[in-house]
Amino acid sequence: MARNKQIAIILADMLQFYGLDCLLKEYFSPLQISYFPNMQALAEKQPDWFDFYFTDAETFLIHGDYFLPRRNKTIVLVDKVETSGTANNLISTRSSIETMIEQIEQVLLAENTNNVVETNNKDLSGREINVLQQIVRGHTNKEIAEHLNISLNTVLTHRKNITAKLGIKTVSGLTFYAIMNGLISGDEIEL
Amino acid sequence: MALIQPNMSMSEVVEENTSLIPVINRLGIRLGLQDKTVREVCEDHQIDTDFLLIIINTFLNEEYFPEKRLQAFHVSQIIDYLNKTNQYYLRFQIPNIAKHLDLFITHSESNNATLNLIGKFFQSFKEHLTEQIKKDESEWFPYCLQLSGQLQKSISFNQEEIRSFSDQETNDDSLEAVLADLKSIMIKHLSGDFNENLCYAVIFAVNSLEKDIKQHNRIRYRILSPIVHKMELLIKTR
Numbered sequence: 001m002a003r004n005k006q007i008a009i010i011l012a013d014m015l016q017f018y019g020l021d022c023l024l025k026e027y028f029s030p031l032q033i034s035y036f037p038n039m040q041a042l043a044e045k046q047p048d049w050f051d052f053y054f055t056d057a058e059t060f061l062i063h064g065d066y067f068l069p070r071r072n073k074t075i076v077l078v079d080k081v082e083t084s085g086t087a088n089n090l091i092s093t094r095s096s097i098e099t100m101i102e103q104i105e106q107v108l109l110a111e112n113t114n115n116v117v118e119t120n121n122k123d124l125s126g127r128e129i130n131v132l133q134q135i136v137r138g139h140t141n142k143e144i145a146e147h148l149n150i151s152l153n154t155v156l157t158h159r160k161n162i163t164a165k166l167g168i169k170t171v172s173g174l175t176f177y178a179i180m181n182g183l184i185s186g187d188e189i190e191l
Numbered sequence: 192m193a194l195i196q197p198n199m200s201m202s203e204v205v206e207e208n209t210s211l212i213p214v215i216n217r218l219g220i221r222l223g224l225q226d227k228t229v230r231e232v233c234e235d236h237q238i239d240t241d242f243l244l245i246i247i248n249t250f251l252n253e254e255y256f257p258e259k260r261l262q263a264f265h266v267s268q269i270i271d272y273l274n275k276t277n278q279y280y281l282r283f284q285i286p287n288i289a290k291h292l293d294l295f296i297t298h299s300e301s302n303n304a305t306l307n308l309i310g311k312f313f314q315s316f317k318e319h320l321t322e323q324i325k326k327d328e329s330e331w332f333p334y335c336l337q338l339s340g341q342l343q344k345s346i347s348f349n350q351e352e353i354r355s356f357s358d359q360e361t362n363d364d365s366l367e368a369v370l371a372d373l374k375s376i377m378i379k380h381l382s383g384d385f386n387e388n389l390c391y392a393v394i395f396a397v398n399s400l401e402k403d404i405k406q407h408n409r410i411r412y413r414i415l416s417p418i419v420h421k422m423e424l425l426i427k428t429r
Binding site for chain 2: 166167168169170172173176177179180181
């Protein structure tokens with residue numbers, strides 16, 4: 001599965017951070033947001049771990065040597081009325097929430113298009129079906145490993161993938177799914 | 192979401208948050224709220240306003256859960272609420288889902304076998320929940336109350352009886368998770384012909400019960416269990 005986007009927010013103003021944090025979480029989840037009151041705090045973390053940076057104009061200017069190479073990934077908050085034709089990555093803190101969301105969307109989702117490919121295959125693989133049948137028959141992970149002659153870790157991985165693909169977590173749910181799709185007959189199992 | 196305050200009008204609060212209706216109903220508050228404030232309604236029904244506010248605010252806000260304040264309420268008050276919640280599930284929410292599900296199955300294409308399976312799946316959930324509620328009534332709640340009673344009267348407690356019960360959260364097939372799966376199965380994996388409108392009615396009812404049980408469990412595992420644990424320790428060290 002794709003890892004969540006990592007966001008660094010470098011702002012001295014706690015309220016500004018909180019506002020941005022709420023906005024991002026509400027509209028762009030799932031995200032992993034880290035907060036830094038200043039650049040020193042950011043430097044202590046691995047600075048290149050992040051996919052996007054939010055900061056204010058002052059910090060951006062002072063630390064231009066850091067941000068300029070990353071300017072496509074940096075969004076700068078500026079405290080002035082928005083003017084038409086401003087650069088993509090500038091957000092006026094005085095514009096409407098609607099506008100801000102639109103601007104953030106443009107930056108955050110710009111490179112999203114090439115991200116979609118990986119989780120395409122939602123069908124269970126043959127092995128996953130075997131594991132599912134075993135789970136539904138009430139076997140423990142250890143038993144499944146023995147029956148299918150695979151390691152316990154492999155069983156766990158299969159289980160994780162099955163849940164991710166089907167969106168079903170519980171054994172009762174999986175049982176239902178298996179019967180519904182003819183992977184196991186209803187007489188074989190007590191629902 | 193803004194927290195509900197005692198001087199707000201109860202009818203406005205409920206208008207804004209209709210999902211509270213089952214919650215206030217189980218506490219004996221009925222609709223027809225007129226212009227009374229939250230505090231006035233509580234006084235009319237002899238309900239502790241602070242307690243009601245915490246219950247509805249935690250119900251509405253996932254991020255809001257003042258553990259310390261909740262743990263300061265009396266065990267009997269917390270159990271009373273959990274009990275009422277249980278009864279409400281049995282008497283209203285479960286029959287409500289069952290009713291819609293029945294309609295959904297009978298009004299959809301008769302040869303759609305998946306729908307009957309959904310019926311069975313729900314049936315097994317219902318048995319599960321009923322069993323847990325019975326256990327609450329016969330064992331777990333009386334045990335909690337007994338502990339608190341003994342502590343108050345400082346009667347010595349038979350050490351053997353302590354910790355003979357415990358109420359642990361089980362991760363695997365928790366009731367919450369089963370309901371979430373029921374919902375997800377209907378949304379993701381339904382096939383064949385079925386009545387869309389009744390399908391939505393079922394999902395809506397399942398969703399509201401799921402949310403309710405989540406809240407119930409939060410109080411159960413994060414408030415009641417720790418209090419009981421503390422009482423056990425107190426008695427043991429006495």
